[in-house]
Amino acid sequence: MKVDKLYQYKIPEIILNSWKQNQGDTLLPLQTQAVTKYGLLENQNLIISSPTSSGKTFCGEIAAVAKLSQRQKVIYLVPLKAVAEEKFSDFKTKYSDLGIKILISTQDHFENDLDLSNGNFDFAIVIYEKFNQLLIKNVDILKQVALIIIDELQMLFDPHRGPVLELALTKVVASPNKPQILGLSAVLQESNGISPSNNVTKLSSWLDCRLLVEKTRPIELLQGVLYQGLFRFKKFNSGEESSEDFLDLNGGHPLEILFANIEKLVAEAEQVLVFLKSKAEVEAGSLILSNRVSWLRAGNAISEIKELEPTTLRDKLINSLEQGVAFHNADLTYPERKMVEKFYLAGEIKVIFCTTTLSLGVNLPAKTVFVETLKYQNGESGQRSVLIPLSWSEYENISGRAGRFGREQNFGRAISIATNQFEANCLWENYVEGKSEPLTPQLKTLGWEELLLDLTSCFLTTSLPNLKNIIAKTLSYQNCKINEDSLRETVQNLTQKKLLLSDETGNLKISALGKIFALQGIAVETGVYIQRKLKQNPEQNSIYGESAKAETISWVYDLLHSKEGQQIYAPLSFEEEKN
Numbered sequence: 001m002k003v004d005k006l007y008q009y010k011i012p013e014i015i016l017n018s019w020k021q022n023q024g025d026t027l028l029p030l031q032t033q034a035v036t037k038y039g040l041l042e043n044q045n046l047i048i049s050s051p052t053s054s055g056k057t058f059c060g061e062i063a064a065v066a067k068l069s070q071r072q073k074v075i076y077l078v079p080l081k082a083v084a085e086e087k088f089s090d091f092k093t094k095y096s097d098l099g100i101k102i103l104i105s106t107q108d109h110f111e112n113d114l115d116l117s118n119g120n121f122d123f124a125i126v127i128y129e130k131f132n133q134l135l136i137k138n139v140d141i142l143k144q145v146a147l148i149i150i151d152e153l154q155m156l157f158d159p160h161r162g163p164v165l166e167l168a169l170t171k172v173v174a175s176p177n178k179p180q181i182l183g184l185s186a187v188l189q190e191s192n193g194i195s196p197s198n199n200v201t202k203l204s205s206w207l208d209c210r211l212l213v214e215k216t217r218p219i220e221l222l223q224g225v226l227y228q229g230l231f232r233f234k235k236f237n238s239g240e241e242s243s244e245d246f247l248d249l250n251g252g253h254p255l256e257i258l259f260a261n262i263e264k265l266v267a268e269a270e271q272v273l274v275f276l277k278s279k280a281e282v283e284a285g286s287l288i289l290s291n292r293v294s295w296l297r298a299g300n301a302i303s304e305i306k307e308l309e310p311t312t313l314r315d316k317l318i319n320s321l322e323q324g325v326a327f328h329n330a331d332l333t334y335p336e337r338k339m340v341e342k343f344y345l346a347g348e349i350k351v352i353f354c355t356t357t358l359s360l361g362v363n364l365p366a367k368t369v370f371v372e373t374l375k376y377q378n379g380e381s382g383q384r385s386v387l388i389p390l391s392w393s394e395y396e397n398i399s400g401r402a403g404r405f406g407r408e409q410n411f412g413r414a415i416s417i418a419t420n421q422f423e424a425n426c427l428w429e430n431y432v433e434g435k436s437e438p439l440t441p442q443l444k445t446l447g448w449e450e451l452l453l454d455l456t457s458c459f460l461t462t463s464l465p466n467l468k469n470i471i472a473k474t475l476s477y478q479n480c481k482i483n484e485d486s487l488r489e490t491v492q493n494l495t496q497k498k499l500l501l502s503d504e505t506g507n508l509k510i511s512a513l514g515k516i517f518a519l520q521g522i523a524v525e526t527g528v529y530i531q532r533k534l535k536q537n538p539e540q541n542s543i544y545g546e547s548a549k550a551e552t553i554s555w556v557y558d559l560l561h562s563k564e565g566q567q568i569y570a571p572l573s574f575e576e577e578k579n
């Protein structure tokens with residue numbers, strides 16, 4: 001379908017012309033289907049499940065622009081700061097001249113919180129957690145919003161991000177004001193491309209969405225394993241298997257194999273992304289590679305980064321940039337990360353070592369990505385982080401950073417390095433031939449007290465039966481028998497702690513303190529502890545005197561053992577750990 005045809009859906013000509021000029025005059029097959037067969041521009045709720053780089057996010061953009069052109073508000077939900085920033089700068093360049101007020105809301109942009117909660121925007125790009133906070137502050141905003149786009153909808157099933165996204169979407173589902181919903185994901189289907197799993201059907205019925213499944217990538221992707229100098233791969237679209245020669249270092253260390261092959265690819269004028277499992281490793285990888293090679297200096301990047309405020313990592317970054325190599329992780333500041341992305345796009349930086357900060361939705365030119373298939377996860381019960389394998393969905397999204405449509409003509413490669421035959425087979429079976437893991441909603445991992453506080457926080461006043469109904473509207477608890485006794489007991493506990501207020505007719509209302517807990521996502525136990533400490537003798541809490549010091553230490557100790565504290569991983573140096 002030609003872009004021009006969107007005129008009949010009331011998308012202004014000026015926008016169509018700019019799309020044609022900057023991107024091309026034809027919609028991708030997925031986009032054509034969404035518009036012509038699935039009612040994308042006719043207010044139809046829709047989940048689009050299609051491979052990486054197939055044009056899902058641009059479907060979101062088309063739908064957003066259609067609403068914005070009718071002067072309606074749109075919220076675009078994303079999981080990562082990098083994606084939020086990419087979309088923000090892209091939208092600002094394209095649309096702010098048309099008078100569209102574009103706003104970004106992430107942890108790096110607190111300055112926009114007020115405008116967001118006051119509805120002072122046309123198009124808001126919001127991180128999931130911020131969206132839930134927004135609904136807690138002002139659920140009536142849904143009256144003003146015509147479209148909510150949930151990019152990377154599979155995050156609903158992520159153990160860490162899933163509960164909050166489910167809470168937010170429950171508020172949308174339970175609200176009488178329902179905007180159009182558009183959910184996007186590359187991994188809400190079986191990896192062998194047969195039928196979408198049962199839970200995807202459940203998800204679409206929960207969100208009242210039609211399901212559009214597409215299986216082809218516009219650019220072929222070779223996903224495979226490099227072992228003993230041979231990259232054995234399977235083509236994403238055709239399923240055809242083949243192999244390609246790479247450098248073999250006679251079973252050398254995997255890092256040696258990685259560096260040697262990166263050098264080979266860069267010598268062939270490629271740009272490479274390397275996904276490693278930890279922030280420390282991407283910094284080290286970047287420095288080691290830059291010490292080995294003598295590539296062109298990323299001179300412009302260095303000059304611009306030198307203008308930035310000095311930080312602990314700035315010098316490390318500059319060292320790597322001396323050879324056109326960089327790293328990208330959450331320890332860099334936002335301007336530093338932006339610079340790395342900018343000069344990689346400009347071609348000055350040849351290789352980026354990154355963590356998952358660039359794993360989802362990002363469009364950077366890379367013919368080849370190297371994927372380390374491990375990640376660190378917080379240990380249970382206060383243990384240190386543990387190393388676990390990437391899930392198939394994570395692998396799929398990371399490998400999909402290669403071969404991006406519009407940035408690569410022929411194909412992309414996603415390479416995982418194996419050091420022995422057993423590992424090569426495991427990687428092949430679990431990732432290349434892998435399947436979607438069971439999609440289990442995660443809200444049940446949240447305590448009842450936290451769940452009730454969150455749900456009461458935006459439904460102003462409510463009763464016990466009402467609460468039960470709302471809980472039954474979550475994805476996790478729908479069709480579950482909700483134990484009324486435990487619900488009543490939880491309400492009583494929260495009332496005793498003065499987090500919920502109950503009037504004589506039994507109506508429940510969140511207290512000011514309860515609302516703060518819900519807004520900040522503070523576990524009830526932790527919040528009550530802090531409250532108790534703050535109520536103690538103020539002199540005892542002063543920063544002076546020995547007893548105060550002891551008191552502070554005990555606070556810190558207790559907080560570190562709280563639910564939130566256990567999730568903090570403080571890396572210790574070897575010496576510190578020994579002591």
Ligand SMILES: Nc1ncnc2c1ncn2[C@@H]1O[C@H](COP(=O)(O)OP(=O)(O)OP(=O)(O)O)[C@@H](O)[C@H]1O
Binds near residue numbers: 023031360405
């Ligand atoms: N109709 C089009 N014509 C030309 N380029 C397009 C078109 N649609 C999308 N693109 C470009 O193709 C690339 C991939 O598109 P997009 O980011 O929408 O894919 P995606 O399916 O969301 O990928 P991912 O699953 O990785 O998030 C982007 O660079 C985008 O600008």
Ligand SMILES: [Mg+2]
Binds near residue numbers: 056057151361
């Ligand atoms: Mg996308």
